[in-house]
Amino acid sequence: MSAPEKSHEKAKNSLLYLDGVSVSFDGFKALNALSLVIEPGEMRAIIGPNGAGKTTMMDVITGKTKPDEGDVYFAGTTDLTRMDEASIASLGIGRKFQKPTVFESHTVWNNIDLALAGVRKPFATLFHRTSAKEIARIEEILATIRLTDKKDWLAANLSHGQKQWLEIGMLLAQEPQLLLVDEPVAGMTDAETMETAALLREIAKTKSVVVVEHDMHFVRELDVKVTVLHQGSVLSEGTLDHVSADPTVIEVYLGR
Numbered sequence: 001m002s003a004p005e006k007s008h009e010k011a012k013n014s015l016l017y018l019d020g021v022s023v024s025f026d027g028f029k030a031l032n033a034l035s036l037v038i039e040p041g042e043m044r045a046i047i048g049p050n051g052a053g054k055t056t057m058m059d060v061i062t063g064k065t066k067p068d069e070g071d072v073y074f075a076g077t078t079d080l081t082r083m084d085e086a087s088i089a090s091l092g093i094g095r096k097f098q099k100p101t102v103f104e105s106h107t108v109w110n111n112i113d114l115a116l117a118g119v120r121k122p123f124a125t126l127f128h129r130t131s132a133k134e135i136a137r138i139e140e141i142l143a144t145i146r147l148t149d150k151k152d153w154l155a156a157n158l159s160h161g162q163k164q165w166l167e168i169g170m171l172l173a174q175e176p177q178l179l180l181v182d183e184p185v186a187g188m189t190d191a192e193t194m195e196t197a198a199l200l201r202e203i204a205k206t207k208s209v210v211v212v213e214h215d216m217h218f219v220r221e222l223d224v225k226v227t228v229l230h231q232g233s234v235l236s237e238g239t240l241d242h243v244s245a246d247p248t249v250i251e252v253y254l255g256r
């Protein structure tokens, strides 16, 4: 069997499979032979000090950055290194950036409706009236993101945390199989942070989720397997208690 066929075989039962992925910027290795496997239906937390390569990893998965080396497969067989960002998004990989980008002058309801419209065919959007099925889906999403009672509010009037939830709702409208979420609780209150953990746990019942986050209280609340990145590679992996007790992790976090 040739090398590419071999990796393909190993990727078979995973939703996301990265093996030996390296990315260099002017000779500096932002990712260094990174290997990571996410199972279907899994939620994973990614932690690591500044500059560990977390954002670069997300950029490689979404096609924004092409790896110099390594394999990146989605759903076992789709080689993401050969696809552009738009094609990867349409496969069902949704990304939420750190800063919320909701439509401030629209209501909460319309923001979700517009996100649903984004996945309709252009012709359908032009003559569109929200169908009963779509209304039910919008209501379901509003319940998930804790904004049912704010559905008529302008997005501009939401708190920072609620805007983050709304943007998660807009991603859900696109029915992704895999959600990549970058530092969702930065700037949130403690109560919003805990609610975000509960919300993501609910979402993870039907979708795979990869969350990058620095907030350890939040990561503990997620209660999922944790991957620690350092200098572009996996330093440690396991429960939060396991990685927190790992001497190599302690050195990286405390030795700086």
Ligand SMILES: Nc1ncnc2c1ncn2[C@@H]1O[C@H](COP(=O)(O)OP(=O)(O)OP(=O)(O)O)[C@@H](O)[C@H]1O
Binding pocket: 025, 026, 029, 030, 048, 049, 050, 051, 052, 053, 054, 055, 056, 057
């Ligand atoms: N486009 C680029 N050009 C040059 N260097 C880059 C580029 N993007 C990232 N880097 C470098 O690669 C390294 C990894 O960056 P990355 O943003 O992936 O880390 P991170 O783990 O997301 O960090 P943070 O927690 O601070 O967001 C850093 O040293 C960064 O300066």
